[in-house]
Amino acid sequence: MKRVVSIQDISCLGKCSLTVALPIISAMGVETCVVPTAVLSTHTGGFSGFTFHDLTQEVAPIADHWAKEGISFDAIYTGYLGSFEQIHLVSQFFDRFGGQDTLIYVDPAMADNGVLYTGFTPEFAKEMGKLCGKADVIVPNLTEASFMLGVDYVGEDYDEAYIRDLLKQLTGLGCKTAVLTGVSFAPGQIGAMAYDAATDTYASYFNEKLPVSFHGTGDVFASACVGALMNGKDLAGALKIAVDYTLECIRETQNDPDARWYGVNFESAIPMLVHSLGR
Helix, strand or coil: CCEEEEEEEEECCCCCHHHHHHHHHHHCCCEEEEEEEEEECCCCCCCCCCCEEECHHHHHHHHHHHHHHCCCCCEEEECCCCCHHHHHHHHHHHHHHCECCEEEEECCCCEECCEECCCCCHHHHHHHHHHHCCCCEECCEHHHHHHHHCCCCCCCCCCHHHHHHHHHHHHCCCCCEEEEEEECCCCCEEEEEEEECCCCEEEEEEEECCCCCCCCHHHHHHHHHHHHHHCCCCHHHHHHHHHHHHHHHHHHHCCCCCHHHHCCCHHHHHHHHHHHCCC
16 A cells, blocks of 8 residues: 655644645545644634644654654645645655655645735745755745745736746756646637646646635645645646546535635545545
8 A cells, every 4th residue: 555644744633734634535436644844723714713733743753763763654745734844854755755656746735826825924935946956846826836936826818838937947947857737728618738847748637617716725735735646646647636636626625615714525525536546
């Protein structure tokens, strides 16, 4: 059995980060270990008065113990990181547990719709870009890519040639493969496009764009994609699985009036995800 470790925060209630990554990747038949960088009573997307406990100080001791026990991983998957210190610790984690046989997969979750999340700065985005430079696969959205590269955010005013160029610029950070999520080249369609710098090739996949938007779909996509890669799918196959599953989660949720801020009903779509792996 493959083993993934995911490094990001966990919400005790709400559908994002580790609360999404752990069940999705596990359902895909992959052992999923976790390094929680913080624990929150709920996610921050629609709740007020939530509790927050920083676990930055636990990252290095967890890594030390695992190194002492000789633990290894087939993939290291990082999501939301809340500080420069956490980026530095994750970079050290890559150095200790990465290697030729370990996929380093970074979702630089820090921005959307043209703006950085609360508390982040352009300097933080640049530091995240350095972390992405150590990855095999990165999966930013267009906003995150723009901030890491220091270019203007173009919104929906782009074409395929622009995305292809932006993907090449992203691999210029040092990563082997860059994926841009939430990309659309035609009305009613949305998906992802990737560029593999080693082979100088592109891959993409698109499906129906529904007229709704939900919290946490980026985490759903990233988790399904890394799970598919761990199941032996090539990049194009992983993109298809991740896009289709994310769409199915949205379909399962679109009639739920509370879902816009709470998150998608990814649980009810898991049978479809498992089926997509040929099981």
